[in-house]
Amino acid sequence: MNTIVKCLVWDLDDTLWDGVVLEGDARAPRPEARRALRLLDERGVVHAVASRGEPAPALAHLAVHGVEEMFCATQIGWEAKSLAVRRIAESLNIGLDAVAFIDNDPVERAEVASALPQVRCYAAEDVADLPDLAEFSPAVVTRDARERRQRYRAETRRRTSEQSFAGSNAEFLLGLGLVMTVRRAREADLDRAHELTVRTHQLNTTGRTFDIGQLRELSADATHEVLIATLRDRFGEYGAIGLAVTEVRGADSVLLLMLMSCRVMSRGVGGALLAHLVERASARGQRCVAEFVPTEVNRVMLVTLRFAGFVVLEQGPERVLLGHDGRTVAPHTAHVLVRSADAPTPPGDLIGGLLRRAAEFPDRCALISGGETLTYRELVDRTAALAGRLVGAGVRPGDVVLCLLRQDVWTVVAMLAALRAGAAWCLVEPGRAGAQVRALVDDLTCTAVVFDEHAPPTSHGKVEALLAPVSARPALVPLGESSPAGPLPGPLPASAPAYVITTSGSTGAPKAVVASRGNLAAMISGRDYPCEDGALVTLSTCPLTADAALLFGPWALTRGGTVVVPTHRELPDAAAVGALVAGSRVSHLVATPSYYRLLLPILAEAAATPTVVALAGETLSSSLAARHRELLPATVLMNEYGPTEATVTCVRHVVTDTARVPIGRPLPGNTARVLGPELTVTADGDIGELYVGGDQITMGYAARPGQTATRFVADPFAGEPGARMYRTGDLARLTTAGDIDYLGRADGQVQIRGARVERHAVEAVLETHPGVAHAVTVVRTGRDEIDDLVAFIVPAAGTAPPGRRELARHCAERLLPLEVPSRFVPIDTIPIAAAGKLDTAALLARADDPPLPGPSRADWTPGQREIAELWSAALEHDDFDLDDSFFEIGGNSHRVVVLHLLLEQHRPGAVRVGQLFDLRTIRDQTDALAACAAVPAEPLVPVSTRAFEL
Structure with a gap:
């Protein structure tokens, strides 16, 4: 029998407290009972309730007295106490020999003892003595033990969520957000490591055990690793749930022990730990070998090993020796993210994953760009050759390689080659301002520049001249030449830099964000996009100089997928990219919402459409999400969020409801x-x-x-x-x-006349007009230094743009007055900047383009036309009629002052500014001026900026 109690099951009435809840005479919990609850909880003994009565009143009484949180399971009803105790043990996954029961009634204790002889029973009057008993006093109390109650309660919430979950078990596991952290055990971990070997049913273990002294010796030995695995999910911490002990024997990393706590067997995390151990050995150039010691109950671990790719090398009655085949990946592990700061290479490492896939699928297509295709073997060979040249040119681990290249196959090769050389890549498009490039090289301590001397404007001489003023001249490595190669470095730590991406700050000065190999690996391993092996094809409409381009590509290369890279000529052309998506049968597409607006109608007409579309870099409007659902209802739409400083994206939402699109939850x-x-x-x-x-x-x-x-x-x-x-x-x-x-x-x-305006809501309303294909809005500061909302309209195919009055009326019916744009400008297409985002600067440059025309003034009187000229100057548009209200067509309290100044030039003193809030139409104002016969009319002063000098 287990000498240590792990769970104490309490009766309530006349045990935890004096009196009976249903009879209304129950008192507060007895002081000695409270003390026992607290002390045993601190030692890792969890508490549960098995009591007769009605659940609701009993639970309410526990809550009133502040002890409800002390219990991890409750069974309150009228059935036999032994059934309740058995259910509690099963729900907590605790053996009956580790359960104790306390009750004031000797008959109840006898019933439990008879039905469950493994369970120790105690009388209620002995509650004060329980903390002094040996079975309630473990020799060592670990941190995991002290936190056991919180973890069991978290598990209860998980089970409740799982029971109400409508999807499959695999879908539920994917939504848990399981994160396993694996690291070398420290001295403070060894007690828990030993506890795992003795306080488990030993179902999920390779069979060997080590006592605390042996674990301490092994952890201090350079040829051994004692690894501890902890687990958490969105409900909380599981604590330390896994243990592995490995030994280096020549070219093998021998797994002497691996075990997982039985309480996480249903979470499918054993395979994830095993896969990590295989990768850990592979990163050191070793084969992973496992020693399996059969017991009566641990066959499940042998099955796990075989499914993970371990084949039998030797077999005997007392030991089975298995070796990993070097190819197979443990199945059903995508729902677990593995972290390991002290691994030779971080889990999810791009280069490690690429090399494994190249060994597994050497002839599978890895990269397509500009009509050129590279298999995994060819991609690995090209990157190795260029990486060797970089090392030969002086590149060392931790350096930065500047890739001065236009986007094509060689751009990807250069980026990967920098990583294989131990350096970080920094991609810069040729043609960028020389001063910016030189500042970047100085800031980054760049040691080599890769460029294509046959692609203008990057000839050898021009690159030399560009970098001449740089303080520390980097080595020049032209793609088209040969040069001495050096040996590639071994695995680099997670803290080594992987890439540098420049981002504009709020001041406009570019900043260079440095991401580590661990950052990139975490981004890759945290992805769980649905895909089929052999059918994963990705494409990004974002240029490789923007980090959004990394959302699918690196992940795909570690999964054996194909990455399609539009060339620098194809990228700005949505039609060309659409043809590329269809022709390459792209399954996973990345775009900014601005670019996707242009691409979506093209994709809707294509024979093959993506399985997954991820939008990032800008706010995803509900109108675009609804349009996606209308045109591509079978394609999963994901809204991803993340600043460059958090490695591409770190928050994601799968769009199901288009009424409002949040950015979702952290990955x-x-x-x-x-x-x-x-x-x-x-x-x-x-x-x-x-x-x-x-x-x-x-x-x-x-x-x-x-x-x-x-x-x-x-x-x-x-x-x-x-x-x-x-x-x-x-x-x-x-x-x-x-x-x-x-x-x-x-x-x-965005503030419009003191009120906050949601631009995307205005765009969504405009796009509901049948004559509008696309609409974007920008805030422009006018000549009067007042911010106004300007709408740019792309008319529906084959139609003229709707009139301003029609659009303004359409908005006014659906928006607040302050949200109606003051100006509507027709454009042919939405401009996209180099980074794939909306080109706001280009739109602002067109904000003064001729707006949509207004109605004819042929039948107006000369006086009315003169006033109309003043309105046009004040409102900055011409779309109004004689009886339109000034305040319903873009006027506001500031612009009415501007109009008054203009009227003062025309008829000084004729009207006061306050009157214009009542004289709201051109007809009214013309009549009022005509009635002012005492003031002679002066010729209309040409509208000039002096009218705005307030």
């Missing part, structure tokens, strides 16, 4: 919190600033320690020393459903 390995002043957590529905944390938070800004310290702040919620979170500067709120709503920038809200 595995990430956190996202809406915080108020002093980093206080906001209540649901309250607006705060969004902070993101976790494994994807990048290293910071190159050569900008001050800005790095300002934006990357300590994470007080992580519970890990050195953890940081990034202050996004974005406003957000948490919905009652647990999703995050993005509400715009905290440092630049």
